[in-house]
Amino acid sequence: MTVLVTGGCGYIGAHVVHALHQAGERVVVVDDLSYGKPARIEGARLYGIDIAAPGAGDRLAEILNAEDVDSVIHFAARKQVGESVEKPLWYYQQNINGMLNVLTGMTQSK
Ligand SMILES: NC(=O)c1ccc[n+]([C@@H]2O[C@H](COP(=O)([O-])OP(=O)(O)OC[C@H]3O[C@@H](n4cnc5c(N)ncnc54)[C@H](O)[C@@H]3O)[C@@H](O)[C@H]2O)c1
Numbered sequence: 001m002t003v004l005v006t007g008g009c010g011y012i013g014a015h016v017v018h019a020l021h022q023a024g025e026r027v028v029v030v031d032d033l034s035y036g037k038p039a040r041i042e043g044a045r046l047y048g049i050d051i052a053a054p055g056a057g058d059r060l061a062e063i064l065n066a067e068d069v070d071s072v073i074h075f076a077a078r079k080q081v082g083e084s085v086e087k088p089l090w091y092y093q094q095n096i097n098g099m100l101n102v103l104t105g106m107t108q109s110k
Helices: 011-022 056-066 081-086 088-108
Strands: 002-006 026-030 045-047 071-074
Touching (some): 056 088, 081 088
Parallel strands (some): 026 045
């Protein structure tokens, strides 16, 4: 099985990537590296894209098809409390659009 993990270079995502590798699964990661570290996901293919950006749903559909992905686990999100209070609309844009683009990619993929 091939699993795509968004935010796989982050704190929780990297632990899940490790657990999936331990279970013998193939893992593909999507992470813009705004907070993540690529060294955490040795052995997984990394796509460095911003899932909240315009057009990211189409790009995610391409990746899901190209990598023959079976399952998606979504962790890519902004989560800094102070920053979210300073920039609430930007947080809304990032986290809601990111989720919508992941769902768009999943529904557009074959
Ligand atoms: N850490 C916790 O204790 C905890 C507890 C409950 C829920 N969560 C939730 O789990 C998720 C992941 O948390 P975490 O602690 O691993 O955070 P994290 O910041 O360590 O990881 C998030 C990852 O997503 C990436 N990312 C963020 N926005 C992105 C975007 N637009 N496009 C592509 N990549 C993007 C970052 O570069 C980072 O690698 C968040 O939704 C968080 O709210 C975390």
